Amino acid sequence: MSISVPDKVWWKPIDKEEKIWLFLAIIWMAISFLWMPIYHFIGKQNPSNESYRVTREQWDTLTDDFIKKYQVKDASGNLVTMNDIPVVHPPAGSDVYLEGRAWKWWPVLELEKGKTYRVHLSAVDFQHGLSIYPLNINYMALPGYDYIITMTPTTSGEFPILCNEFCGIGHHTMVGKLIVK
Amino acid sequence: MAGQDFRTCPTTGLKVHLPAENLIKANAVAAVLLLLIGGIAAAGVALTRWPAIHLLPADWFYRILTLHGLAMLIAWIIFFEIAALYMGASVLLNSRLAAPKVGWLAFLLMVVGVLLIAVMVLWGQADVMFTSYPPLKANPLYYLGVILFAVGALIGCLLFFATLYKARKEGTYPHGSFPLVTFGLACAAMIAISTLIHGAAIYIPAFLWSLGFMGMDPAAYRLVWWALGHSSQQINVAAMISVWYLMGTLTVGMKPINQKLCRTAFVLYVLFINVASEHHLLVDPAISNAHKIWNTGYVMHLAVLASMIHALAVPAGIEVALRKKGYTSGLFEWLKKAPWSNPGFSATALSIFIFGFMGGITGVTFGSEQVNITAHNTWRITGHFHSTVVGGTTLAFMGATYYILPLIFRREVLGMGWAKLQPWFYGIGMILMAGGMMLAGAYGIPRRHWDIVNFGGSPFAFTWDPTVYMWLSVFGIGALLAVVGGAIYILVTVGTVFFGRKLE
Numbered sequence: 107m108s109i110s111v112p113d114k115v116w117w118k119p120i121d122k123e124e125k126i127w128l129f130l131a132i133i134w135m136a137i138s139f140l141w142m143p144i145y146h147f148i149g150k151q152n153p154s155n156e157s158y159r160v161t162r163e164q165w166d167t168l169t170d171d172f173i174k175k176y177q178v179k180d181a182s183g184n185l186v187t188m189n190d191i192p193v194v195h196p197p198a199g200s201d202v203y204l205e206g207r208a209w210k211w212w213p214v215l216e217l218e219k220g221k222t223y224r225v226h227l228s229a230v231d232f233q234h235g236l237s238i239y240p241l242n243i244n245y246m247a248l249p250g251y252d253y254i255i256t257m258t259p260t261t262s263g264e265f266p267i268l269c270n271e272f273c274g275i276g277h278h279t280m281v282g283k284l285i286v287k
Numbered sequence: 288m289a290g291q292d293f294r295t296c297p298t299t300g301l302k303v304h305l306p307a308e309n310l311i312k313a314n315a316v317a318a319v320l321l322l323l324i325g326g327i328a329a330a331g332v333a334l335t336r337w338p339a340i341h342l343l344p345a346d347w348f349y350r351i352l353t354l355h356g357l358a359m360l361i362a363w364i365i366f367f368e369i370a371a372l373y374m375g376a377s378v379l380l381n382s383r384l385a386a387p388k389v390g391w392l393a394f395l396l397m398v399v400g401v402l403l404i405a406v407m408v409l410w411g412q413a414d415v416m417f418t419s420y421p422p423l424k425a426n427p428l429y430y431l432g433v434i435l436f437a438v439g440a441l442i443g444c445l446l447f448f449a450t451l452y453k454a455r456k457e458g459t460y461p462h463g464s465f466p467l468v469t470f471g472l473a474c475a476a477m478i479a480i481s482t483l484i485h486g487a488a489i490y491i492p493a494f495l496w497s498l499g500f501m502g503m504d505p506a507a508y509r510l511v512w513w514a515l516g517h518s519s520q521q522i523n524v525a526a527m528i529s530v531w532y533l534m535g536t537l538t539v540g541m542k543p544i545n546q547k548l549c550r551t552a553f554v555l556y557v558l559f560i561n562v563a564s565e566h567h568l569l570v571d572p573a574i575s576n577a578h579k580i581w582n583t584g585y586v587m588h589l590a591v592l593a594s595m596i597h598a599l600a601v602p603a604g605i606e607v608a609l610r611k612k613g614y615t616s617g618l619f620e621w622l623k624k625a626p627w628s629n630p631g632f633s634a635t636a637l638s639i640f641i642f643g644f645m646g647g648i649t650g651v652t653f654g655s656e657q658v659n660i661t662a663h664n665t666w667r668i669t670g671h672f673h674s675t676v677v678g679g680t681t682l683a684f685m686g687a688t689y690y691i692l693p694l695i696f697r698r699e700v701l702g703m704g705w706a707k708l709q710p711w712f713y714g715i716g717m718i719l720m721a722g723g724m725m726l727a728g729a730y731g732i733p734r735r736h737w738d739i740v741n742f743g744g745s746p747f748a749f750t751w752d753p754t755v756y757m758w759l760s761v762f763g764i765g766a767l768l769a770v771v772g773g774a775i776y777i778l779v780t781v782g783t784v785f786f787g788r789k790l791e
Contacts, residue, residue, distance in 0.1 A: 107541075110379075111465070112464050112543075117546075124544065124548060124600075135589070142655050142656055143584060145655075145657060146576065151657055153657075153659070157572030227572075233420045233421075244664055245660075246570055246571045248571070248573070250505060250506070273423070276743065278736050278737040278739075
């Protein structure tokens with residue numbers, strides 16, 4: 107009985123059936139244990155390993171300069187925005203900046219298909235969660251940290267970016283956009 | 288030794304210490320009341336997330352979601368676990384509880400803590416979700432409430448160990464080895480103490496931060512908070528599996544097939560299950576990949592191995608017990624003739640199924656490095672932990688209640704016909720609900736989100752793959768069934784405590 111005191115000597119040999127199960131379970135665990143690090147080397151998509159501390163002032167300077175330099179202009183030379191958010195077309199293969207703030211993803215990035223970018227991800231007020239639909243790629247954006255994700259868009263189109271970390275009462279309105287040309 | 292402090296249980300022959308019994312009753316009643324509060328909140332949350340209904344306004348949705356998490360994951364489960372600890376140490380060992388007054392102090396602290404949390408949340412002073420990630424800030428009294436509750440729970444765990452010591456010293460049971468259930472609960476209590484120390488390490492700084500005495504780094508908070516958040520779920524695992532062994536014995540007279548194997552598995556939990564808390568930080572900045580892989584990989588699989596051992600030992604023990612009753616024809620007569628109409632048994636069986644097949648497997652998968660990129664903060668995570676902690680732990684505790692009512696409250700269960708249906712409503716509801724969450728989450732549906740249809744009128748609103756809406760409906764229907772199951776549970780329990788026929 108599980109609720110009564112066992113025999114005085116309960117350290118008894120394990121039966122054959124249990125031994126088989128135990129053996130299979132250990133093999134399975136060994137595979138699981140090894141597979142995660144192995145896949146880190148043979149797999150093509152891993153969580154990013156590069157991040158830096160960044161102060162609010164440093165981050166603001168970086169993003170302001172980035173947007174000033176690369177904001178898209180229309181035929182008559184006016185700066186292009188989308189729902190009051192600047193649209194930015196950085197040069198292929200450069201460092202790009204994406205900021206989570208209550209409750210916008212700032213700016214709208216325009217990237218080129220097949221080119222590799224270093225996307226700097228951070229947040230300025232609360233913690234935000236980058237979630238790109240429909241690929242379902244999710245990374246955390248934390249204030250004080252510059253998280254660098256190396257990304258090569260392979261499909262052109264417009265991709266919504268959700269916030270999936272609760273960031274206050276307007277959290278659900280926080281939708282941004284990523285454009286791949 | 289004053290003999291009038293004890294009664295002898297007519298069913299089990301155990302000597303029950305009456306002050307311990309009162310404490311078990313108080314903690315169990317508090318647990319059920321908080322399950323009621325958490326359940327009402329759950330209905331509000333589910334009916335809002337089901338787009339067909341979308342019941343609550345945004346502010347109340349986030350508030351009620353915060354309340355739901357705290358009432359269920361903290362209050363209901365830990366109150367019930369404290370009741371189980373007192374039972375495992377005092378009743379199963381025929382011992383007096385070491386210090387009932389200290390038990391009441393612990394109870395008082397937990398009640399005050401939970402009231403403080405509930406008032407702060409409902410008053411709109413703590414719209415921060417269960418995790419309260421900085422820089423989101425709550426009223427300092429909210430953090431204080433969590434601290435008081437945790438201190439109370441810590442005192443309860445220490446009282447459990449003091450009682451084990453007293454029972455051993457006074458020789459209230461035959462020799463040095465505890466019953467398996469007490470052994471498992473002792474492992475749960477050890478995990479609880481380590482968890483609660485981590486809780487202090489994050490909630491005390493958070494309290495001071497909310498008062499303006501110190502700064503708070505968001506990444507450091509997440510690291511330490513999850514040392515609490517992750518391992519607190521391992522208390523539930525160890526306590527739930529102890530309850531599986533308890534229920535196996537109470538419902539079909541199961542014996543552990545090999546004490547050595549079962550106990551070793553519990554020890555593996557104590558040693559190894561507390562690591563791997565960086566599962567929650569796999570897509571965070573600030574921690575290197577090497578550290579994440581190390582933390583979530585190195586010995587975690589020894590804890591999973593422990594679960595694999597229990598996954599054999601519990602059903603095998605039940606099978607052996609039923610075969611001894613004469614159900615030996617074919618491979619599965621024992622399964623067919625099992626007491627499925629006993630709510631204690633059906634709840635346990637469903638708990639084993641949901642925890643193992645839905646919760647355990649998804650947990651190990653979502654916690655791997657690359658899969659986590661597609662699972663982090665989506666509804667897949669919510670579906671996973673509703674399979675473990677609700678379909679698993681809560682359902683097992685519900686099943687145990689049908690034995691605690693006659694054995695501890697000494698009342699015949701009222702409305703047994705409804706009680707027989709209850710685990711099925713709750714279990715099947717949870718399978719559909721958690722399944723719907725995980726499948727919708729696989730398309731990217733976020734957790735903790737008020738409006739996945741119109742995004743609160745955001746100009747960038749978009750439409751999901753239409754398959755998502757099917758899984759959202761499966762979720763909604765499952766949630767309704769689970770709410771019905773939860774309501775039956777509360778009606779039966781409260782009805783029995785007040786109006787059930789008194790047993791000797």
